[in-house]
Amino acid sequence: MRNSKTAITFWGTRGSIPSPGKDKSKYGGNTSCVEVKLPNNQLIILDAGTGIRELGKALLHREKEVRAYIFLSHYHWDHIQGLPYFAPAYNAGNTLTILGAKHPKFPLENIFSSQMESIHFPVKSSSLSAHISFNQLSLGNHCVADTEVKIIRVNHPGINFSYALNVDGKKLVYMTDNEILPRITNAKSHIAYEREKFVRFIQGADMLIHDAQYTDREYRIKKGWGHSAWKETVKLAVEGEAKHLVLFHHDPDHSDAVIDSFLKECREQIKKQKSPMKCSGAMEGKTVTV
Numbered sequence: 110m111r112n113s114k115t116a117i118t119f120w121g122t123r124g125s126i127p128s129p130g131k132d133k134s135k136y137g138g139n140t141s142c143v144e145v146k147l148p149n150n151q152l153i154i155l156d157a158g159t160g161i162r163e164l165g166k167a168l169l170h171r172e173k174e175v176r177a178y179i180f181l182s183h184y185h186w187d188h189i190q191g192l193p194y195f196a197p198a199y200n201a202g203n204t205l206t207i208l209g210a211k212h213p214k215f216p217l218e219n220i221f222s223s224q225m226e227s228i229h230f231p232v233k234s235s236s237l238s239a240h241i242s243f244n245q246l247s248l249g250n251h252c253v254a255d256t257e258v259k260i261i262r263v264n265h266p267g268i269n270f271s272y273a274l275n276v277d278g279k280k281l282v283y284m285t286d287n288e289i290l291p292r293i294t295n296a297k298s299h300i301a302y303e304r305e306k307f308v309r310f311i312q313g314a315d316m317l318i319h320d321a322q323y324t325d326r327e328y329r330i331k332k333g334w335g336h337s338a339w340k341e342t343v344k345l346a347v348e349g350e351a352k353h354l355v356l357f358h359h360d361p362d363h364s365d366a367v368i369d370s371f372l373k374e375c376r377e378q379i380k381k382q383k384s385p386m387k388c389s390g391a392m393e394g395k396t397v398t399v
């Protein structure tokens with residue numbers, strides 16, 4: 110049966126390293142993983158951080174046969190480390206397609222299997238009985254799961270992709286681990302060009318899931334680490350006229366109370382900019398629709 114809306118469930122919202130704890134129970138401690146259940150019933154998974162473990166269990170419970178497209182933004186631990194714990198990968202009859210940037214030195218398949226070498230993990234990748242294939246992506250437009258997918262590279266150490274999905278005419282942009290540099294007046298500079306590129310890419314998004322890891326003070330200390338101060342994230346989202354901004358890749362040191370206070374300030378900033386944009390914080394276990 111066809112659903113009318115796309116359901117987006119956050120299984121991992123945290124950046125850098127899992128950070129469980131009583132003070133993080135609202136927004137969650139697992140690293141990046143977002144489930145996108147399309148109206149055509151196809152399944153797209155954005156990143157395979159530790160959140161993918163619980164998603165795997167839910168899928169085995171829910172589906173007779175799991176067919177999923179797993180898009181990796183990049184290959185830092187917090188975006189791939191859950192893959193060996195993704196239970197559907199161990200069952201014959203399931204079909205998984207893993208997609209990510211073509212790396213000049215490391216084939217995607219090796220990136221996946223190397224974290225299951227005996228020095229790191231007790232089970233060999235050859236034990237995975239599901240049909241697993243790999244698709245090394247380049248920039249531009251693609252069609253996956255009968256869905257139009259656009260890709261650009263974002264500002265993060267190494268190669269990191271942002272994905273814009275066109276789901277039944279709705280635009281969903283997943284842009285994590287992106288360091289937005291403050292707007293500058295020199296319109297010819299590389300920084301200005303890159304910012305314009307991001308604004309165009311997110312333009313009119315029905316939902317923008319974006320890195321908002323730091324306060325301004327933290328950003329000053331961690332400049333160049335590839336993450337954004339939330340104020341810049343809000344500015345970019347407003348410039349791009351996104352309809353709903355979801356703050357994502359929460360810092361492992363930020364408690365629920367800290368994220369709540371960010372959100373309050375974000376909403377005030379949005380109001381000041383006279384934008385109708387909605388803003389929320391990605392919350393582990395929560396489903397939203399577009």
Ligand SMILES: [Zn+2]
Nearest residue numbers: 124125187286
């Ligand atoms: Zn990350």
Ligand SMILES: [Zn+2]
Nearest residue numbers: 183185265286
């Ligand atoms: Zn990263």
